[in-house]
Amino acid sequence: MSRIWNFSAGPSTLPLEVLEEAREEFVDYRGAGMSIVEMSHRSRPYEEVHEAALADAKAVFGAPDDVRVLFVQGGATLQFAMVPMNLLRPGLKAGYVDTGVWASKALADAALHGEVETIWSGETEGYRRAPRPDEVRVDEHLRYVHVTSNETIGGVQYHAWPDPGVPMVADMSSDLLSRPIPWERFDLVYGGVQKNLGPAGAAIVFVRESVLETTRRDLAHYLRYDVHADRRSLYNTPPVFTIWMVGKVLRWIRREGGLEAMARRAEEKANLLYGAIDGSGGFYSNPVEPDSRSRMNVVFRLPSPELETRFVAEAEEAGLSGLKGHRSVGGCRASIYNAMPVEGVRALVEFMDDFLRRHG
């Protein structure tokens, strides 16, 4: 097998040892005579997998005791609906910070299920930065302020967390597990798992017990956070394969040194890439303000769309895959999640330097 450096934005590269361990166990799970994906979700072997994934998630994320971990299907996209449906009610309003495509999607869906307002938007500046903390202070009573910690398409990330004076809710889909989280500021944190945490098929949701006491009960069961929490994400059949793999990825992160190690690596990899961009004499360019540059999704342009097409095609041939920017914005993008080794980023930087020499 010739393994490719996979810079896809999600689904995305996973640790090879996790994939190999899953393959080894896949048809006959530890001598059970069946696959883990054939097992009843009420069976002891699966319940052990499930409980370990919940416990390891809490431990590796460093979540406090009063935070519950849930696995809910539908990705972050279903969370765009569930957050306002569960947390808002007539008379309660939420504020949304608009940092780009994903924040806008969260806001648009929330507006259909509750009263919301935009409290800061980067739109007029072309979504080139996250707000400064002092720009998201709120005076009025808001149930929560919603932020998108990392814009996967725009390559914009918060590096100084807001402290708006009311609890925050965050979509951390594309940078969860890349750095410690200041839990005290958050009532709820969610994210699709298919970037830093495992294969697609679930969102992970962290929610405070005090919040669960006040969420709405007049919703269908699948849409209720309290139901998922009370039943330990086993109210109905869970996405067994995804949770099994998430457990393996969490143990891999722990073996590699946990969140602090992931944060150091993310910074190292991002510095390498932004260094190559900034040192290219303008051949490669990144539009994001330096203190909002994402350490997970590095977006860059070349002097022309033709060169960008050529760059992506030649990179693919060189074993560097998934570098095309999101179809809504064009350009190039390198997603450098936890499972992307520094070695892969070095290979990309070498390719970029070589491409610059040939075409710059």
Add this chain to the structure above:
Amino acid sequence: MSRIWNFSAGPSTLPLEVLEEAREEFVDYRGAGMSIVEMSHRSRPYEEVHEAALADAKAVFGAPDDVRVLFVQGGATLQFAMVPMNLLRPGLKAGYVDTGVWASKALADAALHGEVETIWSGETEGYRRAPRPDEVRVDEHLRYVHVTSNETIGGVQYHAWPDPGVPMVADMSSDLLSRPIPWERFDLVYGGVQKNLGPAGAAIVFVRESVLETTRRDLAHYLRYDVHADRRSLYNTPPVFTIWMVGKVLRWIRREGGLEAMARRAEEKANLLYGAIDGSGGFYSNPVEPDSRSRMNVVFRLPSPELETRFVAEAEEAGLSGLKGHRSVGGCRASIYNAMPVEGVRALVEFMDDFLRRHG
């Protein structure tokens, strides 16, 4: 490897050749240098997998041209909410047929998101049968009548479909792909995939194009059938692994002879098991009226809870797994989905005969 006969109600046994093929491709998908679960859902290899699964589902199920196939996360449980949210609105009412645990769950969730009424209930009879077709005729205008084609816990299945005079919506989670569907009676058919169709992680939804024209647009995107249909179940990141496996199971069913072959096998396997129960002189008993007995989930009692516990434990030792009845009702249950070979059912029947000789 010593493969177990797995009678679990879902997740449940899958064809061994499907599991082995998945293992073979798992780490390096057909020379791509990465796993299918690491690939962008916008990449060509995944899009081919995805489109083939949609097309094969339509073909193998025998769905007409004007029916669209969707994969939606959250299982049948999220569909309990999405059906009324999308199809009802003020002034439109739905009728629900209550045949047991799963029908009751669908009804309870629907009542929170629309106006519904129970048009027939088996509760006073102890949920021992499905209604006769003439019992579910409706006179008033109802947007739809909801039925549960097979009660996984109660072991009750429709063998004569109702024709209520308005379109039907059906939860077919536990018997889809076990027999042809009279599509002309249905506006929408849904089911969790984790029984006859693949590993857990999605519901499959069949919905008429004419229905999609009138579903509600004032819902968050993930909750809208029209969004999933317009974007071919790629509005957001799909459950890649589950859909990949569903495609493999669909091709297996086609190789095995399609729905008609599955229906014949289901009848043969069910006859073997009910024969063993009915021929046991009352040692084994099934409470369901003969013309409503499920061909997927065969429930049976023994003379005492102690004997049932012993039966399940000895069966487990004999390599027959998952025979404990649902915790809400006790007793025993053998789920004999498509991937359970006749050979496995014969092994169970032999064990039942032997157990009867020893304990009867």
